[in-house]
Amino acid sequence: MPNDTQILNVQGLSVQIPVHGSMLRPVRDVNLEVGRGETVAVVGESGCGKSLTALAIMGLLPRQAMVQSDALRLNSESLAQASPKRWRQLRGDQIAMIFQDPMTALDPCYRIGNQMCEILQQHRKISRTDAMARSRDLLGKVGIPAPEERLKQYPHQLSGGLRQRVMIAMALLCEPELIIADEPTTALDVTIQAQILRLLRDIQQETNIGLLLITHDLGVVAGMADRIVVMYGGQVVEVGTCDQVLAQPLHPYTEGLVRSIPVPGETEQGETLGYIPGIVPRQVGELSACGFVDRCPYATDICHAKSIPMRDADNARLMRCILPTDGSARDPAVWVLPDETTAQGAATHGSTPCPKF
């Protein structure tokens, strides 16, 4: 991708958090690029570091978290050494964020219009009247009926779907170049989820912004993303276009994820869905093996012996695995678990879930 269309460029991003004397490393050496008009989905299970990556890009991590990166660029500006003041100028103006739970993400004490104007007036020299007018227009644009009245309402008077639309309108206030949506539909009803996703996609195409979509739901990704970045245990394990990754996953973790999605028409009733055994390991210290080794059905001695570097695969894809780069090692049989294990897995699914899908 040529550099002039690149909005976000993250290279070698690591986050370390000291916890009770040991050093937690929830994000390790993450590379991410988002181009203008591009939707990049960061996919992974809870605790894989995807939300922390997003917060690090926003400069929103708590004080005690240590963020390191080789490059953290928004457009061509390096943010690695940006002052807190510069961060504040960028946030909400050039990067906007949409959060997971619209029920709590808005301040219950202020009217919708008040909250939107506050953001607009923070970043633009604009009168209250004009700010209200723009807020109203945007509420209309994100499909909220009777926007004039919504401006005067408090968040608790709106439904979850409407509130998430308000969040999206808020994100659009200052015409940002990049929107980070962190699980934007997880807290919503399934029917509302589809509406919100369609809205996000329409807006993204219309305004040609970059969209970084963070989700654990491959189903969400399918219709939305241009590229997929799969994260596991704080590392990026696979990168490719949406179609490539979903049709032919290269990394065993991605393969496990794809297998755990039920396919209408193909998945039989009563059939056990694929799942990945084991739980996510705690991310402490340096890696001395592949991060996925304990849960990987293809694991070899090499995988136990050293950490696995990222490498190029066919069709400009990236993978962090020693398996052949053309996907020829994929074997559906390794995912078929003995009956006993399957039953056990199903029974304990509530307490030790494999990825939440």
Place this chain on the structure above:
Amino acid sequence: MLVYLSKRFLMTMLVIAVTSGIAFLLVHLSGDPAAAMAGEGASEADIEAVRATYGFDRPLYVQYLDWVGRILTGDLGRSTYLRADVTDVLARHVPVTATLGLCALTFALALSIPLGVIAALRPNTLIDRFALWVAVAGQALPSFLFALGLMYLFGVYFRLLPISGNETWWHFIMPSIALGYYATPAIMRLTRSGMLDVMQSDHVRTARAYGLAPWRVVVRHGLRHAIIPVVSLAAVQLGFMLGGSIVIETIFSLKGIGYLAWESIQRADIEVIQAILLVIAAAYAVLTLLADLLNAALDPRIRIS
């Protein structure tokens, strides 16, 4: 909102009515008012005469209804000892206590809220430790000791402030600090814990994520939430200061209602005692009502359900 308002108002009225009854009963149960009035060594006939003169021979409920009836017309009775209308007596003493209470509360809030906020923003730092130290000292020091310490230091040693009386504003400085300091620890800790909570909340993260100025995040999106329980606490504290400032009023010779209550109890001046109890109870109830209204103004979820 109107429903909420009228409900709250009715509750307040009910509380005042019930406490008035209790106040009346307590005074009458604590001894024979006629005997106390007639004085030591009075004959049985004298006491009977007093009883008949002041109507103490009637059944209690008749006396109570009579008393309530007079209060509703604005007549609080007559002090037998001071030979003055209770209304006039209170009019002289209530402003002193009200001034003291309000100044003390202002001092307490001005000290404890900023301290609480700063402590919450920088937990486990020197500032936090200092705030904790202030709180612990406030809780541990008996208020009379603290008052005497202030008096010695600023009144006697540095000769900066007057140590007794209530003629000028200067006279209120030390008593307000002594009284207000006692309320500081609770308010500070409530502010601190509230701020610690709210600064972790999602809407504060949103405010940060949209680049709002730090003071806006802390005050508008943080403190406004954290202050709600503090308002309720402050109302109760102020009520306590109005009714319970006897020690401070006595030490600094402020002629407030605490001081008046103390004197009246010694003189068995029951009309005054009853009136003071009623005024304090009403003040408590009204303050609670005000706190509820202020909270409804702060948090729309309370007023719009």
